[in-house]
Amino acid sequence: MTTLQKSGTMIPITITKETVLVVKEQDVVPLRNTVKQCAVKIKMGLVNQTKLITAASELVRNMLRYAKGGAVLVETVSVGRNQGVKLTFQDDGPGIADINQAMQDGFSTGNSLGLGLPGTKRLVNEFDIKSTVGSGTTVTIIKWVNG
Amino acid sequence: MEIVQVLKKRKQNVLKLWLDKQAHDAALNGNPFDEGEINDYVEKLVDTFVDSIENSNIDDIKSADFDAVIELLREVSFKRARQGFSPRETGLFIFSLKESILEVLSDDLKKSKEAIPFIITLSRLMDSLATVTFETFIEGREDVINRQTDEISEISTPVIKVWDGILALPIIGTLDSSRTQTVLENLLQEIVETGSSVAILDISGVPTVDSLVAQHLLKAVSATRLMGAECIISGIRPEIAQTIVYLGIDLSQIVTKSTLASALQHAFRILNLAVRNNDTTKTIKK
Ligand SMILES: Nc1ncnc2c1ncn2[C@@H]1O[C@H](COP(=O)(O)OP(=O)(O)OP(=O)(O)O)[C@@H](O)[C@H]1O
Ligand SMILES: [Mg+2]
Numbered sequence: 214m215t216t217l218q219k220s221g222t223m224i225p226i227t228i229t230k231e232t233v234l235v236v237k238e239q240d241v242v243p244l245r246n247t248v249k250q251c252a253v254k255i256k257m258g259l260v261n262q263t264k265l266i267t268a269a270s271e272l273v274r275n276m277l278r279y280a281k282g283g284a285v286l287v288e289t290v291s292v293g294r295n296q297g298v299k300l301t302f303q304d305d306g307p308g309i310a311d312i313n314q315a316m317q318d319g320f321s322t323g324n325s326l327g328l329g330l331p332g333t334k335r336l337v338n339e340f341d342i343k344s345t346v347g348s349g350t351t352v353t354i355i356k357w358v359n360g
Numbered sequence: 361m362e363i364v365q366v367l368k369k370r371k372q373n374v375l376k377l378w379l380d381k382q383a384h385d386a387a388l389n390g391n392p393f394d395e396g397e398i399n400d401y402v403e404k405l406v407d408t409f410v411d412s413i414e415n416s417n418i419d420d421i422k423s424a425d426f427d428a429v430i431e432l433l434r435e436v437s438f439k440r441a442r443q444g445f446s447p448r449e450t451g452l453f454i455f456s457l458k459e460s461i462l463e464v465l466s467d468d469l470k471k472s473k474e475a476i477p478f479i480i481t482l483s484r485l486m487d488s489l490a491t492v493t494f495e496t497f498i499e500g501r502e503d504v505i506n507r508q509t510d511e512i513s514e515i516s517t518p519v520i521k522v523w524d525g526i527l528a529l530p531i532i533g534t535l536d537s538s539r540t541q542t543v544l545e546n547l548l549q550e551i552v553e554t555g556s557s558v559a560i561l562d563i564s565g566v567p568t569v570d571s572l573v574a575q576h577l578l579k580a581v582s583a584t585r586l587m588g589a590e591c592i593i594s595g596i597r598p599e600i601a602q603t604i605v606y607l608g609i610d611l612s613q614i615v616t617k618s619t620l621a622s623a624l625q626h627a628f629r630i631l632n633l634a635v636r637n638n639d640t641t642k643t644i645k646k
Contacts (some may be wrong), residue, residue: 243536263568263599264606270570271607320610328571332607343605 225290236282280306297357421488441500532565565597594623
Protein backbone atom coordinates (compact mmCIF):
# COMPACT_ATOMS: atom_id res chain seq x y z
CA MET A 214 0.00 0.00 0.00
CA THR A 215 1.20 3.48 -0.77
CA THR A 216 2.12 5.27 2.37
CA LEU A 217 2.41 8.99 2.82
CA GLN A 218 6.14 8.92 3.44
CA LYS A 219 6.76 7.37 0.04
CA SER A 220 6.27 10.74 -1.68
CA GLY A 221 9.94 11.20 -2.39
CA THR A 222 11.97 11.72 0.71
CA MET A 223 10.24 14.84 1.94
CA ILE A 224 7.35 15.10 4.31
CA PRO A 225 4.68 17.58 3.20
CA ILE A 226 4.50 20.95 4.96
CA THR A 227 1.06 22.13 6.01
CA ILE A 228 0.10 25.57 4.71
CA THR A 229 -3.52 25.86 5.80
CA LYS A 230 -5.76 23.56 7.79
CA GLU A 231 -9.36 23.36 8.80
CA THR A 232 -11.51 20.67 10.43
CA VAL A 233 -15.01 19.86 9.21
CA LEU A 234 -17.39 17.68 11.23
CA VAL A 235 -19.62 15.33 9.31
CA VAL A 236 -22.55 13.74 11.09
CA LYS A 237 -25.42 13.80 8.63
CA GLU A 238 -26.01 13.52 4.90
CA GLN A 239 -26.54 17.28 4.66
CA ASP A 240 -22.90 17.79 5.71
CA VAL A 241 -21.57 16.13 2.55
CA VAL A 242 -22.11 19.04 0.18
CA PRO A 243 -20.49 21.67 2.45
CA LEU A 244 -17.47 19.38 2.88
CA ARG A 245 -17.15 18.92 -0.87
CA ASN A 246 -17.31 22.69 -1.26
CA THR A 247 -14.58 23.23 1.34
CA VAL A 248 -12.37 20.75 -0.50
CA LYS A 249 -13.13 22.42 -3.81
CA GLN A 250 -12.21 25.85 -2.44
CA CYS A 251 -8.84 24.51 -1.30
CA ALA A 252 -8.19 22.91 -4.67
CA VAL A 253 -9.12 26.09 -6.53
CA LYS A 254 -6.91 28.17 -4.25
CA ILE A 255 -3.82 26.19 -5.20
CA LYS A 256 -4.88 26.27 -8.88
CA MET A 257 -5.57 22.57 -9.30
CA GLY A 258 -6.86 21.67 -12.77
CA LEU A 259 -10.47 20.70 -13.33
CA VAL A 260 -9.84 16.98 -13.86
CA ASN A 261 -7.74 16.61 -10.70
CA GLN A 262 -10.21 18.73 -8.77
CA THR A 263 -13.05 16.46 -9.83
CA LYS A 264 -11.07 13.35 -8.91
CA LEU A 265 -10.24 14.76 -5.48
CA ILE A 266 -13.80 15.85 -4.74
CA THR A 267 -15.15 12.49 -5.84
CA ALA A 268 -12.63 10.70 -3.61
CA ALA A 269 -13.63 12.91 -0.68
CA SER A 270 -17.24 12.16 -1.41
CA GLU A 271 -16.61 8.38 -1.27
CA LEU A 272 -14.72 8.53 2.01
CA VAL A 273 -17.18 10.82 3.69
CA ARG A 274 -20.06 8.58 2.65
CA ASN A 275 -18.29 5.57 4.11
CA MET A 276 -17.80 7.49 7.33
CA LEU A 277 -21.50 8.34 7.51
CA ARG A 278 -22.66 4.91 6.50
CA TYR A 279 -20.41 2.66 8.53
CA ALA A 280 -19.24 4.86 11.42
CA LYS A 281 -22.15 7.29 11.94
CA GLY A 282 -19.94 10.23 10.99
CA GLY A 283 -16.59 11.65 12.01
CA ALA A 284 -14.20 14.52 11.40
CA VAL A 285 -12.35 15.57 8.27
CA LEU A 286 -9.11 17.53 8.40
CA VAL A 287 -8.72 19.56 5.22
CA GLU A 288 -5.18 20.80 4.56
CA THR A 289 -3.29 22.43 1.76
CA VAL A 290 0.26 21.08 1.78
CA SER A 291 3.44 21.52 -0.17
CA VAL A 292 6.55 19.53 -0.92
CA GLY A 293 9.12 21.62 -2.68
CA ARG A 294 7.27 23.48 -5.39
CA ASN A 295 4.43 21.03 -5.63
CA GLN A 296 1.27 21.87 -3.76
CA GLY A 297 -1.62 19.61 -2.95
CA VAL A 298 -4.70 19.00 -0.87
CA LYS A 299 -4.44 16.53 1.98
CA LEU A 300 -7.56 15.11 3.57
CA THR A 301 -7.74 13.05 6.75
CA PHE A 302 -10.98 11.22 7.50
CA GLN A 303 -11.21 10.08 11.07
CA ASP A 304 -14.03 8.16 12.73
CA ASP A 305 -14.72 6.24 15.94
CA GLY A 306 -16.72 3.58 14.15
CA PRO A 307 -16.48 -0.22 14.27
CA GLY A 308 -13.25 -0.30 12.24
CA ILE A 309 -12.37 -2.68 9.40
CA ALA A 310 -11.26 -6.20 10.27
CA ASP A 311 -9.62 -7.09 6.95
CA ILE A 312 -8.29 -4.04 5.14
CA ASN A 313 -6.99 -6.02 2.16
CA GLN A 314 -10.44 -7.39 1.59
CA ALA A 315 -12.06 -3.95 1.97
CA MET A 316 -9.64 -2.59 -0.64
CA GLN A 317 -10.79 -5.08 -3.26
CA ASP A 318 -13.07 -3.96 -6.10
CA GLY A 319 -16.56 -5.19 -5.44
CA PHE A 320 -16.20 -6.04 -1.76
CA SER A 321 -19.01 -4.51 0.26
CA THR A 322 -20.69 -5.28 3.56
CA GLY A 323 -23.29 -2.65 2.71
CA ASN A 324 -24.77 -4.37 -0.37
CA SER A 325 -23.25 -1.66 -2.53
CA LEU A 326 -20.86 -1.53 -5.48
CA GLY A 327 -17.80 -1.92 -3.26
CA LEU A 328 -15.86 0.64 -5.26
CA GLY A 329 -15.44 3.41 -2.71
CA LEU A 330 -12.10 2.50 -1.16
CA PRO A 331 -10.32 0.95 -4.18
CA GLY A 332 -11.74 3.65 -6.48
CA THR A 333 -10.56 6.40 -4.15
CA LYS A 334 -7.07 4.94 -4.14
CA ARG A 335 -7.01 5.12 -7.95
CA LEU A 336 -8.28 8.71 -7.95
CA VAL A 337 -5.62 10.20 -5.68
CA ASN A 338 -1.82 10.30 -5.54
CA GLU A 339 -1.33 9.09 -2.01
CA PHE A 340 -3.56 6.89 0.02
CA ASP A 341 -3.20 5.54 3.52
CA ILE A 342 -5.70 3.61 5.62
CA LYS A 343 -5.40 2.60 9.25
CA SER A 344 -8.14 0.86 11.13
CA THR A 345 -8.57 -0.82 14.50
CA VAL A 346 -11.58 -2.99 15.12
CA GLY A 347 -13.67 -1.43 17.85
CA SER A 348 -11.96 1.94 17.86
CA GLY A 349 -12.19 3.44 14.39
CA THR A 350 -10.75 4.13 10.98
CA THR A 351 -8.47 6.86 9.61
CA VAL A 352 -8.03 7.36 5.89
CA THR A 353 -5.55 9.93 4.58
CA ILE A 354 -5.29 11.02 0.95
CA ILE A 355 -3.27 13.58 -0.97
CA LYS A 356 -3.94 14.93 -4.44
CA TRP A 357 -1.11 16.98 -5.94
CA VAL A 358 -1.68 19.84 -8.34
CA ASN A 359 0.83 18.26 -10.71
CA GLY A 360 0.30 14.57 -10.51
CA MET B 361 -39.00 42.91 47.62
CA GLU B 362 -41.10 46.03 47.66
CA ILE B 363 -39.66 47.05 44.38
CA VAL B 364 -41.64 44.33 42.61
CA GLN B 365 -44.83 46.01 43.83
CA VAL B 366 -43.54 49.36 42.56
CA LEU B 367 -42.95 47.77 39.19
CA LYS B 368 -46.54 46.59 39.05
CA LYS B 369 -47.71 50.14 39.74
CA ARG B 370 -45.54 51.55 36.98
CA LYS B 371 -46.66 49.08 34.33
CA GLN B 372 -48.04 51.78 32.03
CA ASN B 373 -44.78 53.74 32.18
CA VAL B 374 -42.81 50.64 31.24
CA LEU B 375 -45.13 50.01 28.33
CA LYS B 376 -44.80 53.54 27.04
CA LEU B 377 -41.04 53.64 27.33
CA TRP B 378 -40.62 50.26 25.67
CA LEU B 379 -42.77 51.33 22.72
CA ASP B 380 -40.70 54.50 22.36
CA LYS B 381 -37.49 52.52 22.42
CA GLN B 382 -38.75 50.20 19.73
CA ALA B 383 -39.80 53.00 17.45
CA HIS B 384 -36.32 54.43 17.99
CA ASP B 385 -34.54 51.11 17.28
CA ALA B 386 -36.65 50.52 14.21
CA ALA B 387 -35.72 53.95 12.89
CA LEU B 388 -32.05 53.21 13.60
CA ASN B 389 -32.26 49.99 11.62
CA GLY B 390 -33.99 51.77 8.79
CA ASN B 391 -37.20 49.80 9.18
CA PRO B 392 -40.67 51.24 9.36
CA PHE B 393 -42.05 50.54 12.81
CA ASP B 394 -45.12 48.44 12.21
CA GLU B 395 -47.18 49.61 15.17
CA GLY B 396 -50.37 47.64 14.64
CA GLU B 397 -48.72 44.24 14.52
CA ILE B 398 -46.16 44.63 17.27
CA ASN B 399 -48.13 46.89 19.63
CA ASP B 400 -50.50 44.08 20.39
CA TYR B 401 -47.63 41.86 21.42
CA VAL B 402 -45.85 44.58 23.33
CA GLU B 403 -48.93 45.31 25.39
CA LYS B 404 -49.69 41.68 26.05
CA LEU B 405 -46.06 40.99 26.93
CA VAL B 406 -45.75 43.84 29.42
CA ASP B 407 -49.11 42.89 30.90
CA THR B 408 -48.35 39.23 31.30
CA PHE B 409 -44.77 39.75 32.40
CA VAL B 410 -45.49 42.38 35.06
CA ASP B 411 -48.53 40.47 36.28
CA SER B 412 -46.62 37.17 36.52
CA ILE B 413 -43.59 38.51 38.32
CA GLU B 414 -43.71 38.12 42.10
CA ASN B 415 -41.25 38.15 44.96
CA SER B 416 -41.57 34.40 45.09
CA ASN B 417 -40.70 33.63 41.47
CA ILE B 418 -38.39 36.43 40.31
CA ASP B 419 -35.39 34.12 40.69
CA ASP B 420 -37.00 31.13 39.03
CA ILE B 421 -37.53 31.27 35.27
CA LYS B 422 -38.73 27.65 35.34
CA SER B 423 -41.73 28.66 37.46
CA ALA B 424 -45.00 27.86 35.71
CA ASP B 425 -46.03 31.49 36.32
CA PHE B 426 -43.85 32.49 33.37
CA ASP B 427 -45.27 29.97 30.92
CA ALA B 428 -47.63 32.52 29.41
CA VAL B 429 -44.83 35.07 28.94
CA ILE B 430 -42.57 32.49 27.33
CA GLU B 431 -45.37 31.34 25.07
CA LEU B 432 -45.94 34.92 23.89
CA LEU B 433 -42.24 35.55 23.39
CA ARG B 434 -41.89 32.39 21.34
CA GLU B 435 -44.77 33.49 19.19
CA VAL B 436 -43.26 36.92 18.46
CA SER B 437 -39.76 35.57 17.86
CA PHE B 438 -40.99 32.83 15.53
CA LYS B 439 -43.04 35.34 13.59
CA ARG B 440 -40.17 37.77 13.35
CA ALA B 441 -37.80 35.09 12.09
CA ARG B 442 -40.28 34.15 9.40
CA GLN B 443 -40.72 37.80 8.44
CA GLY B 444 -36.99 38.09 7.89
CA PHE B 445 -36.06 40.27 10.90
CA SER B 446 -32.39 40.07 11.85
CA PRO B 447 -31.29 38.32 15.07
CA ARG B 448 -30.04 41.71 16.24
CA GLU B 449 -33.46 43.27 15.94
CA THR B 450 -35.10 40.33 17.59
CA GLY B 451 -32.58 40.44 20.43
CA LEU B 452 -32.96 44.19 20.91
CA PHE B 453 -36.69 43.66 21.27
CA ILE B 454 -36.32 41.81 24.55
CA PHE B 455 -33.20 43.64 25.75
CA SER B 456 -34.98 46.95 25.48
CA LEU B 457 -37.73 45.67 27.77
CA LYS B 458 -35.10 45.14 30.46
CA GLU B 459 -33.77 48.65 29.88
CA SER B 460 -37.25 50.10 30.03
CA ILE B 461 -38.00 48.45 33.35
CA LEU B 462 -34.72 49.58 34.90
CA GLU B 463 -35.10 53.11 33.58
CA VAL B 464 -38.66 53.44 34.85
CA LEU B 465 -37.59 52.17 38.24
CA SER B 466 -34.33 54.09 38.45
CA ASP B 467 -35.56 56.71 40.92
CA ASP B 468 -37.14 54.09 43.14
CA LEU B 469 -34.02 51.97 42.94
CA LYS B 470 -31.82 54.88 44.05
CA LYS B 471 -33.78 55.04 47.29
CA SER B 472 -34.06 51.32 47.82
CA LYS B 473 -31.61 49.17 49.77
CA GLU B 474 -32.48 46.13 47.75
CA ALA B 475 -31.56 47.79 44.46
CA ILE B 476 -28.51 45.67 43.63
CA PRO B 477 -30.00 42.25 44.44
CA PHE B 478 -33.10 43.28 42.48
CA ILE B 479 -31.14 44.36 39.42
CA ILE B 480 -29.09 41.16 39.45
CA THR B 481 -32.12 38.88 39.81
CA LEU B 482 -34.15 40.77 37.24
CA SER B 483 -31.25 40.70 34.77
CA ARG B 484 -30.88 36.98 35.19
CA LEU B 485 -34.57 36.48 34.58
CA MET B 486 -34.61 38.71 31.51
CA ASP B 487 -31.49 37.03 30.12
CA SER B 488 -33.26 33.68 30.31
CA LEU B 489 -36.12 35.20 28.40
CA ALA B 490 -33.66 36.49 25.81
CA THR B 491 -32.28 32.96 25.43
CA VAL B 492 -35.79 31.72 24.71
CA THR B 493 -36.09 34.42 22.09
CA PHE B 494 -32.91 33.33 20.35
CA GLU B 495 -33.79 29.66 20.44
CA THR B 496 -37.16 30.31 18.90
CA PHE B 497 -35.70 32.69 16.39
CA ILE B 498 -33.38 29.95 15.14
CA GLU B 499 -36.27 27.49 15.04
CA GLY B 500 -38.15 29.99 12.91
CA ARG B 501 -35.26 30.31 10.49
CA GLU B 502 -34.91 26.54 10.31
CA ASP B 503 -38.56 26.33 9.47
CA VAL B 504 -37.96 28.71 6.58
CA ILE B 505 -35.00 26.64 5.38
CA ASN B 506 -36.94 23.39 5.56
CA ARG B 507 -39.77 24.79 3.48
CA GLN B 508 -37.28 26.06 0.93
CA THR B 509 -35.57 22.68 0.75
CA ASP B 510 -38.90 21.00 0.07
CA GLU B 511 -39.72 23.57 -2.54
CA ILE B 512 -36.37 23.23 -4.24
CA SER B 513 -36.57 19.46 -4.50
CA GLU B 514 -40.02 19.85 -5.97
CA ILE B 515 -39.17 22.45 -8.59
CA SER B 516 -35.79 21.00 -9.47
CA THR B 517 -37.05 17.70 -10.84
CA PRO B 518 -39.17 18.57 -13.85
CA VAL B 519 -39.90 15.96 -16.48
CA ILE B 520 -40.09 17.57 -19.90
CA LYS B 521 -41.73 16.06 -22.94
CA VAL B 522 -39.37 17.09 -25.73
CA TRP B 523 -41.01 15.06 -28.48
CA ASP B 524 -43.78 12.59 -28.91
CA GLY B 525 -42.45 9.56 -27.08
CA ILE B 526 -39.34 11.29 -25.72
CA LEU B 527 -38.98 12.60 -22.17
CA ALA B 528 -36.07 14.63 -20.85
CA LEU B 529 -35.17 15.00 -17.20
CA PRO B 530 -32.53 17.60 -16.42
CA ILE B 531 -31.07 16.86 -13.00
CA ILE B 532 -29.55 19.86 -11.25
CA GLY B 533 -27.70 19.62 -7.97
CA THR B 534 -26.76 16.75 -5.73
CA LEU B 535 -28.39 13.42 -6.39
CA ASP B 536 -28.84 12.03 -2.89
CA SER B 537 -31.06 9.10 -1.98
CA SER B 538 -34.26 11.00 -1.26
CA ARG B 539 -33.82 13.15 -4.35
CA THR B 540 -33.30 10.07 -6.53
CA GLN B 541 -36.53 8.66 -5.21
CA THR B 542 -38.46 11.80 -6.24
CA VAL B 543 -36.77 11.90 -9.64
CA LEU B 544 -37.45 8.24 -10.27
CA GLU B 545 -41.09 8.43 -9.22
CA ASN B 546 -41.72 11.46 -11.44
CA LEU B 547 -39.98 9.82 -14.36
CA LEU B 548 -41.77 6.48 -14.17
CA GLN B 549 -45.11 8.15 -13.76
CA GLU B 550 -44.54 10.39 -16.78
CA ILE B 551 -43.46 7.42 -18.86
CA VAL B 552 -46.79 5.74 -18.14
CA GLU B 553 -48.85 8.88 -18.61
CA THR B 554 -47.30 9.93 -21.90
CA GLY B 555 -46.63 6.46 -23.23
CA SER B 556 -43.06 7.51 -23.95
CA SER B 557 -40.49 5.00 -25.06
CA VAL B 558 -37.28 7.00 -24.56
CA ALA B 559 -36.16 8.90 -21.45
CA ILE B 560 -33.10 11.14 -21.35
CA LEU B 561 -31.52 11.78 -17.95
CA ASP B 562 -29.31 14.83 -18.29
CA ILE B 563 -26.69 15.15 -15.56
CA SER B 564 -24.92 18.33 -16.78
CA GLY B 565 -26.05 20.00 -13.57
CA VAL B 566 -24.82 17.30 -11.19
CA PRO B 567 -21.52 18.49 -9.68
CA THR B 568 -20.15 15.16 -8.44
CA VAL B 569 -20.72 11.63 -9.69
CA ASP B 570 -19.46 9.27 -7.00
CA SER B 571 -20.31 5.59 -6.63
CA LEU B 572 -23.55 6.41 -4.80
CA VAL B 573 -24.78 8.72 -7.57
CA ALA B 574 -23.69 6.18 -10.19
CA GLN B 575 -25.64 3.51 -8.40
CA HIS B 576 -28.71 5.72 -8.35
CA LEU B 577 -28.34 6.31 -12.07
CA LEU B 578 -27.98 2.60 -12.76
CA LYS B 579 -31.14 1.96 -10.76
CA ALA B 580 -33.04 4.62 -12.70
CA VAL B 581 -31.94 3.03 -15.97
CA SER B 582 -33.03 -0.47 -15.01
CA ALA B 583 -36.36 0.78 -13.65
CA THR B 584 -37.01 2.62 -16.93
CA ARG B 585 -36.19 -0.52 -18.87
CA LEU B 586 -38.62 -2.52 -16.80
CA MET B 587 -41.29 -0.09 -17.92
CA GLY B 588 -40.43 -0.94 -21.50
CA ALA B 589 -38.63 2.32 -22.24
CA GLU B 590 -35.03 3.06 -23.19
CA CYS B 591 -32.97 5.36 -20.97
CA ILE B 592 -30.12 7.56 -22.16
CA ILE B 593 -27.77 9.41 -19.81
CA SER B 594 -26.50 12.68 -21.22
CA GLY B 595 -24.41 15.60 -20.04
CA ILE B 596 -21.37 13.60 -18.94
CA ARG B 597 -18.60 16.17 -18.81
CA PRO B 598 -15.04 15.07 -19.73
CA GLU B 599 -13.73 15.36 -16.17
CA ILE B 600 -16.66 13.32 -14.89
CA ALA B 601 -16.04 10.65 -17.54
CA GLN B 602 -12.41 10.30 -16.42
CA THR B 603 -13.38 10.13 -12.78
CA ILE B 604 -15.96 7.43 -13.42
CA VAL B 605 -13.33 5.32 -15.20
CA TYR B 606 -10.83 5.60 -12.32
CA LEU B 607 -13.52 4.88 -9.80
CA GLY B 608 -14.20 1.67 -11.68
CA ILE B 609 -17.88 2.17 -12.35
CA ASP B 610 -19.11 0.18 -15.32
CA LEU B 611 -21.57 2.17 -17.39
CA SER B 612 -21.05 0.08 -20.52
CA GLN B 613 -24.55 -1.34 -20.34
CA ILE B 614 -26.01 2.14 -20.58
CA VAL B 615 -26.28 4.50 -23.54
CA THR B 616 -24.37 7.62 -22.55
CA LYS B 617 -23.97 10.84 -24.52
CA SER B 618 -21.93 13.94 -23.83
CA THR B 619 -24.71 16.41 -24.65
CA LEU B 620 -28.47 16.56 -24.51
CA ALA B 621 -28.45 17.29 -28.26
CA SER B 622 -26.66 14.06 -29.13
CA ALA B 623 -28.94 12.15 -26.78
CA LEU B 624 -31.93 13.59 -28.61
CA GLN B 625 -30.42 12.56 -31.90
CA HIS B 626 -29.99 9.04 -30.58
CA ALA B 627 -33.59 9.04 -29.39
CA PHE B 628 -34.78 10.11 -32.85
CA ARG B 629 -32.87 7.21 -34.32
CA ILE B 630 -34.51 4.75 -31.91
CA LEU B 631 -37.92 6.09 -32.90
CA ASN B 632 -36.99 6.06 -36.56
CA LEU B 633 -37.35 9.81 -36.90
CA ALA B 634 -35.16 12.13 -38.93
CA VAL B 635 -34.69 15.90 -38.77
CA ARG B 636 -34.55 17.46 -42.17
CA ASN B 637 -33.16 20.75 -43.35
CA ASN B 638 -35.82 22.40 -45.52
CA ASP B 639 -33.38 24.39 -47.62
CA THR B 640 -31.42 21.54 -49.03
CA THR B 641 -33.96 18.79 -48.32
CA LYS B 642 -30.99 16.90 -46.98
CA THR B 643 -31.27 14.78 -43.90
CA ILE B 644 -28.99 16.05 -41.18
CA LYS B 645 -26.94 13.16 -39.96
CA LYS B 646 -24.21 12.96 -37.47
N1 LIG C 1 -15.11 4.22 7.83
C1 LIG C 1 -15.40 2.89 7.82
N2 LIG C 1 -15.67 2.23 8.98
C2 LIG C 1 -15.96 0.91 8.98
N3 LIG C 1 -15.99 0.15 7.87
C3 LIG C 1 -15.72 0.73 6.68
C4 LIG C 1 -15.41 2.13 6.59
N4 LIG C 1 -15.19 2.41 5.30
C5 LIG C 1 -15.36 1.26 4.61
N5 LIG C 1 -15.67 0.24 5.44
C6 LIG C 1 -15.87 -1.16 5.05
O1 LIG C 1 -15.19 -1.40 3.84
C7 LIG C 1 -16.07 -1.90 2.85
C8 LIG C 1 -15.66 -1.41 1.49
O2 LIG C 1 -15.86 0.02 1.40
P1 LIG C 1 -16.09 0.66 -0.03
O3 LIG C 1 -16.29 2.11 0.14
O4 LIG C 1 -14.99 0.22 -0.92
O5 LIG C 1 -17.42 -0.05 -0.54
P2 LIG C 1 -18.93 0.22 -0.11
O6 LIG C 1 -19.03 1.45 0.72
O7 LIG C 1 -19.44 -1.03 0.50
O8 LIG C 1 -19.63 0.45 -1.51
P3 LIG C 1 -19.60 1.78 -2.41
O9 LIG C 1 -18.64 2.74 -1.77
O10 LIG C 1 -19.14 1.35 -3.74
O11 LIG C 1 -20.98 2.29 -2.42
C9 LIG C 1 -17.44 -1.43 3.29
O12 LIG C 1 -18.47 -2.25 2.79
C10 LIG C 1 -17.33 -1.50 4.81
O13 LIG C 1 -17.54 -2.81 5.27
MG1 LIG D 1 -18.22 3.29 0.12
